[in-house]
Amino acid sequence: MNVTIKVKRFDADAEKPESYWEEFTTEVADNATVLDALIQVREDQDGTLSLRCSCRSAICGSCAMRINGQGGLACKTPAVDAVIDGTITVEPAGNMPVIKDLVTNFDGFWDKINQVTPYLQPQGPEPEAEYIASNESMLHLSGVTACIMCGSCVSDCTVLEVDPTFLGPAALAKAYRFTADPRDGDEDGVSLDRLKDLGQKSGMWDCTRCMACVTACPKGVDPMDRIMALREQAMDAGLTNNNGARHAEAFVELVGHSGSLDELKLPVKTVGIFNVPALLSYVPVGIRSLRRGKLPSLFHKKIEGVENVRRLVKKLEK
Amino acid sequence: MLEHDVLVVGAGLAGMRAAIAASSRGANTAILSKVHPVRSHSNAAQGGINAALSDRGDAWEDHAYDTIKGSDFLGDQDAIEVMCKAAGQSLIDMEHFGVTFSRDEEGRLGTRAFGGQRRQRTFFVGDFTGQALLHVMFEQLLKSGVRSYEEWFVTSLIIEDGIVAGVMALEIRSGEIFAIRAKTVIFATGGCGRVFEPSTNALIVTGDGMALTYNAGASLMDMEMIQYHPTTLAGSGVLLSEAARGEGAYLLNKDGDRFMKVYAPNMLELASRDVVSRSEQTEINEGRGIDGCVLLDLRHLGENVIMEKLWQIRELGMDLVGKDMIKEPIPIRPGMHYIMGGIKTDIDGLTNIPRVYAAGECANVSVHGGNRLGANSLLDTIVFGERSGNHAAEAVKHIKYVDFDEQAKIKEEKARIQSILDRPQNGDRVSKLRLDMGTSMNDNIAVYRDEEGIKKTVNDLKDMKVRYQDVPVDSKGKIFNTDLIFHLELGFMLDVAETIAAGALERKESRGAQSRTDYPDRDDENWLKHILVTQGEDGPQLSTSEVSITQWEPVERTY
């Protein structure tokens, strides 16, 4: 199969480094991945092309990049599926500075992982043998520890784009891996200190649920769902006195009122209608969501069966 | 100058375990790796890690015997005893660090069956045990505060009067060359799979540490012992874990027969890897394969088991060959996977170069002998990683740094690298020479070998080493010049390949992974010995050493 691959390049050694596009055409096997095609270009045509890759089997997390604008792993994307109008377009992962060609700088990524105290912190005495834990709890955690830290989610996160201080989907999913671990925290497995820290500004409450990370994640980790689970854990632990939690309470109130969520009202309720700077800070996210077709309809209609939903919410509140 | 008591080169499981151990004993420790630690190849381990837990009625002696028999009696029994005794605690340590091991109904660690073992003692996390362990080890590394040089590439060892004084390293991001002074250096640089094409190993697994220490005077041992794994994908060579057979998958030939009943009537698909790979190769050679492959069939396990315990493997099948193992069998064949050989060390990881240690796949203690049991390698990395780290941390209390002229060393190394960058753009491309090397190795030093084939590869390699001197690089820049890295790695691989071929030619018997059609029997009288390779004036120099036998005399090996 002949493929044309258009690569966004960046030569840091150049006198005035600038990004530019370059097209290559190469012959690959029918079941080749985008990574196979890139390696072939590098090996046969242009050794100056830099990218990270190692395992070729979606486990080392090296080869995340944007393929046709979408974050993901080159080694997990069949080349055939990635051809659009005769061309595969690849760029470095987003939300990270570029070092060279498709190689990005992960320093910020790892800083954020570090910020969530990324190791198990059991409070009680250590047992002599293993901790007793249910297989279900371990299987559940394995769904999160399946994260290979490739950065695809961070690349496509719409919040990070406007607020680089946001912990981001990878670090928050990593944090959830501990808060949901029955071995971490107090004897009931509640990691209160972690939840408090994660509830601060730039933490779990700053996710706008745009789903970009869920789409980008090549390992089915669903970072956004983990962030939502963190919020639930925080509410369960009684951590309600902050913007985020008030946001969640507002959520319950709004849904209770009209049966579905009016996302446009949500920021107002959360930060309070008089917090103008905070409100304004939501605007870029809103604009970007609109571009991606994710902003809710401007007219908020009542949905059918609203009474039932209201009753449900009442029940949940109890 | 950058300076550390203990410098660990390599940040896979063995390296990180060593660094954590050394720093917990108060040594000024640093770890250096050519890729970020979590990108290391330990990630790729799918199936699990072995340990005999006594509170479960298992005994370390049984694990030791299975290991020794698996090794075809070439493993050193003193080292195997050390590993199997330490296994339980090492495993529990990993659980306490946070690994999300699979559990049984009572919430205790659960096991799965693995090849060559008489009972279940393989602990696992789904089918991504290596990744689960590696990421948790990295968490502990962060907790330890050890200085980590990420994306730094060691280009050579600094040896003064036969003693190591440090290493020369290239910071890949900046392209700068540094000398790092160290009282002790622990090599944990992993295997050398890319010497073969194809291989299950990641692209970064290029035998650097073996070549670096070999060039500095270390002995490599039993390098001919190359494991071909029974279940790899044709083409890419990507692995489908033994966990599949551990959970009950069948191997079928083109007639739909479970052919292992002929070769290993008791253990069937779960015989030792060398045995299963040979059986498959025989089926294929005798015309009962399909396009050079046999079939791995999971269908009878059912969707639930596959989705809970083998889902990554299923994904690989779908991504790489477009087949869903829930619905259809998948073609597989023996493929290069692991090297039992490596840098010769004692049970504390010390090599024959003073103050240089080695641990993990780059080392040979020797616990795997002629054939490694599945799930014993992860164990090897953490047990001997920890022991090396501990030993080095104690040793540095009594020794001083060795002096050298930093500027002179940097100048010399820069000049060497510049001369590569300055080569004219003629001669073979790196990729071409690497493919030629890999193909020759895979043609002649594979499941079955004979003198004629091995000699051909020995000669091919001589020729390639000459050609290598003219291989240019396209990329002349400093920043993230991967082209230069591949060039240096190819040099390391050619050195390692030569030692593998030399060992294979020397061992005139069939034992473990060395299956010589011209010497089909095991010959304990002449070859119950390790083969040592050191670098001589004109190529590898060979010698032998005794195998340690503590309590298990060699017997005939059947499964």
Ligand SMILES: Cc1cc2nc3c(=O)[nH]c(=O)nc-3n(C[C@H](O)[C@H](O)[C@H](O)COP(=O)(O)OP(=O)(O)OC[C@H]3O[C@@H](n4cnc5c(N)ncnc54)[C@H](O)[C@@H]3O)c2cc1C
């Ligand atoms: C696909 C696959 C599946 C496997 N499954 C299992 C299993 O289920 N159970 C089991 O027990 N074993 C398994 N193994 C074997 C096992 O995974 C490896 O033997 C083991 O992980 C090796 O670990 P290590 O720490 O020695 O090396 P690695 O994890 O390979 O780490 C090597 C390190 O050295 C660094 N390095 C190398 N060269 C340089 C240099 N020049 N400069 C700086 N740094 C350098 C690298 O960056 C890396 O950090 C499997 C192997 C493969 C390939």
Ligand code: FES
């Ligand atoms: S190369 Fe390892 S994740 Fe793609």
